[in-house]
Amino acid sequence: MLIAVGGLAAMGVTLGGLLGIAARYLTVEADPLEAELQAMLPGSQCGQCGFVGCQQFAAALAEGHASVAACIPGGKATAEALAHRLGVSLDGHDVEDTGPTVAFINEDLCIGCLRCANDCGTDAIVGAVKQVHTVITDVCHACGKCAKVCPTEAITMRPVLPTLATWHWSKPDSSLSAS
C-alpha cells in the first residue's frame, strides 16, 4: 500500500511540476488583443469609462482590469461585442441604465465661447464666436465632454425618446405564475 501511495504522490508532484514549468516558459503572449479591442470602441476619447482615452481603456480590458459595460457611448452593442471577444458574460452588468441620450444646448444660457465645439470628438456642435451654438443630434454620440466643459452649464444630456421608428415590443415577463 505504501508503494501505491508513494507512487501516486511522486506522479502528482512530477506532473504538477512539469505544468508549472510550462506555464512559465511556454506561455503565449496575447498582444494583438488590445488593438482589436480598441478598434471596437467609438474612439472619441470621451473619458466616461474612467480612463483617459480609448487606448487606455482597451489596455485595461485586455488585462481584465476593466468592465466591458463601462463604455457608455458605445451602448449595448459595443458591450456585447467586447464581452464576446473577451469571453466574459454580460450578466450582472447594467449596460442600459440611462438609455440613449443626446446633448442639448440651452440657447438662453449659451454665451458662444466655442469651448464645447472645439472639444467635441465628432464635430457635432456648430457655432461661431458670440453666436449661439447648437448640437447636430444625428452626429452626437453622447460622450458628455461638452457638458463638462461648458462654463455656463448650458449643456445637458437629454434622454432620446423612442419614436415610432425606434419603438419595439419589450420582453415578456418571464417570471412564471408559479413563482
Add this chain to the structure above:
Amino acid sequence: MKLFPIKGGIHPEYRKELTSEKPIVALPIPSVLTLPVQQHMGAAASTVVQVGERVLKGQMLARGQGFVSAPVHAPTSGTIVAIEDRMAPHPSGLPMRTIVLESDGKDEWAELPAPIADPFTATPQQIRARVAESGIVGLGGATFPSAVKLGLGDKNKLEILLLNGAECEPYLTCDDRLMREYAAEVVDGALIMARALGAPQVIIAVEENKPQAFEAIHNAIRTKLNVSLVAVPVQYPMGAERHLTQAVTGRETPARKLTADVGVVVHNVATARAVHHAVRHGKPLLSRIVTVSGLGVVTPNNIEVPLGTPVEALLAFCGGLTGEIKRLISGGPMMGQPIPDTRVPVVKGTSGVLALTAAEANERPTQPCIRCGTCVSICPCGLVPVEMAALIRNERLEEAAAIGLRDCVSCGSCSYICPSYVPLVHYFNYAKGRLNALDAERRKTEQTKALVAARNARLERVAQAKREAAAAAARARAESQTTDVNKAEA
C-alpha cells in the same frame, strides 16, 4: 386546379358567423377626421395643405416622399383645422404627424383625374402612375404601396397575379362581403393590375369557408379567359402570401426573396377593387371596409369607413361595447395590433376592429414549457419556436437569429397552440426589435468612429497648415534679414 399542401398551421375558432351575413353598411361621415401622414410602409407623406385651408373630397393632402411611399387624400370636403402630432394607431401610442380635417357636411368632390378610357391599351407605367397618385396600398393589412408592387414586372418575368381572397384570420369578413357584393369590380381591378404587371394569368384564391363569395367571383369571371378561380383549404395562415403561393402553384419562395422571384405577385381583393375605382373613375383611396366584431361589441358589422374615422365613432355606430372587454384589436386576433386608445383613427391597414371579451381572448398565466413540440409541428415556416424562445429568454438573440428567427412571419400559430401559454410570438417580436436596435447602435458606433477620424484629419490639416505658414514666415524673416545685411554691407 391542383393544389399543394402547406406545412403546419392551425384551425382556430373562426367565429365569422358573427358578421358573415351582414351586408356592408356605409358609416355616416364623422364630424372630424384625423389622418396620419403615414398609413403605409415606407417613407411618411409630406403635407401639401395649410391649416385653415378648405379642401374637397379626394384632394391630395400629403404627397408621397421617395420611391416607397403613398399620398393621403381628403375622405370628404371640409377645413383643415390642425396639422400636429396626435396619437398614432400603433400599440406604442406614440405620436405621429396627423392632418385634422373638420368636415363641412357637403361631401363635395374635387376635380378628379380623368378615367383611363381603356386600361388594356394604356401602358403599365400609366396604370402604375394612376395607382400611385391614388394612394392605394395593400389593403390586406401589410399596406405596402401598390404602385411599387405593381412595378415588379419590370425586373422579373411574371406569370401569375394571385389575388388573395383567403381571409384566413378569425372574425374578419370584410373581404368575404366585398367579394360577394362587388365581385365584378374585383375582377376588373385584377385584370387591370395584371396588365400593369405584365402577368398573363390571374388566379383568384378563396378559402372554402366562403362558398357565396366563390359563387359571386365565379359568375363575374365567366367570360374571361385568362382568369381562374380556386378554392383553397381552410387553414391558418393560408392568406400569408408565400404560403398561398405555395398552396396554389406549388412554388416555394426562397428565403429572403419575394414571391415575384418565383413568377407570382400576390395582391388583396380589396386592393384590386381600389385599383378599379382609381383607373375607371379616377377616385383615390378614401375609405375601406372594416369588420367590427367580437362578443364585446353589441352589434357586429361590416362597415365602409371613411379613412380617419376615430375608432370610438365606429364602436358607437355598432351599439357600443357590451361591458368589460379584455382586448381591443386592430386587424384579426392572430396578427392584429392592440389599439392604445379609442380616439385613434381607422387607417388604410385597419381591416378589423375587434372587441374581445376575456373568454374569447382566453389568456392564462404562463406555465413552464413542457417541450411538447406542438409548436414545432405546426409552425408554417418550419422553425423551432421552443428553442428560439428559450434562447431569447436568456438574451442569446444572435443564436436565435442563427436558427431562423428572421424567417418567422409572426403568424401566431405557435402561441395559439402552446399548452403552457408561453407568449412565443411576443418573445420573437421583442427579439426582432431588439436585434434591429442593436444593429442601429452598431451602425452608430461605426459612424462615430468615422467622424472622429475625420475630425482628427481636419485638426491635422489645420496643424499642418500652421506649421507651413510658420516655416514660410521664418524663411521670409531670414531672407529679409539677409537683404538687410547685404544692404548694410553695400
Add this chain to the structure above:
Amino acid sequence: MKIAVNKSGPFTHAPSSVSRTMALVLAALLPATLYDIWLFGWPAALMFLVTVLSCVGLEALCLLLSRRSVANTLTDGSAVLTGWLLAMSMPPWTPWWVCVIAAIFAICIAKHAFGGLGQNVFNPAMVGRIAVLVSFPLPMTSFVAPSPLFASGSPGFLDAFRIIFGGSHGFDSLSAASALGHVKTELSRGIPVSHSLADIPDFTSLVLGSHAGSFGETSALLILLGGAFLLAKRVISWHTPVAVITTLLVFGTVANLIDPARYTPGWFHVMSGATMLGAFFIATDYVTSPVSKAGQLVFGFGVGLLTWVIRTYAGYPEGMAFAVLLMNALTPIIDHSVRPRAFGRTRKGEPLPLNEESK
C-alpha cells in the same frame, strides 16, 4: 378609453392546457391499470396508491422548498403521472419503502433538482425505477403469479397491508419469473431459446396479460388501446412508438432468423415486458424526448435498438428503462442536429436556389 397594450398578439388561444394533456394520458392508462389491479389483487392496489401518493406528497414538499406556488403546479397532474408510470413499472407486491425511495429519486432528484417541470433531462419515472432496481434487486425482481382480486386464495384487504407494509412474503404467493427473465435464466443455464419459449405463456396470453410481470407490463393489448387513444386525441404522434416497436421487431426477427437458439423472436420482444408501455407512454414523454418529428424517429430507433441489445446481451432481462434513459441523454444532441426544414430553405439552411425560368 384606454385599454391595456402590454401584450403582443395573438389574442386568442386554443383550449389546450397542460392539465388537459396530463388528464388524457391518465385516462389512457386507466384500463390497463384497473385490469392489473384486478389481476394482482389488493396488495397491488395498495402499492399503486402508495407510489402515487408519495410522488404527489414529495412534489408538494419540493415546491414548498423552492418557494413556488403549490396549488398551481400540483394541479397540472405531472406528479400524478410520474407516480402512475412508476407504479406501473414496479413488481405488483413491492414493499412500501421501495416505492417511497423510488418516488424520492423520481421527483426530488430527477425532476426538481434539475429545475422542476420541463427542465429535467431524464425521465423521472425511469430514474426512480432504475435507482431502486440497482439498489434493491431482490424486491424489484420478485414477481408474483396473478392472484385475481376476489378469487379464493388471494390476499384480502387487510392481508394487503401486511404484505406491502409488513414485508411479509410468507403469504402463499406464487413467485414467478417474468417471461423475459425466464428466457434469460434458461439461456444462462444453456437451454436454447426455442425450448424455453415453450414454457412461457404463448402469444395470446402475452397479449392479454394474465401472467407474471411488473404491474404494467402484463396487458399489452390494453396498453396498446390506451396508446391508440392518445394517438387519436393527438396527445402523442405516431413517430416514437412506431420507431420503437418497428426497430425491436426488425432486430428481433432478423436475429432470430440467424440463430433461433440464441435470439428470441421479434414478436416476443414486442409483446413481452414493458415494450408497449415504454413505446407509448415512456419514450413519448414530452420533456425528455426530441421536439421535432424526425428527431423522434431517431429517438425511437435508438430506444428500440438499445432495448434489444440490453435484453439480449446485458445482465438485465428488461432493457426498456435503461434504453430510455440512455436516449434521454442524447436528446439535446438529436434536437441540435435534427431540425425541420425551414420554409424557403434547403435542409442545410441556405435559401433555396432560384432557377432562371422561376421553376
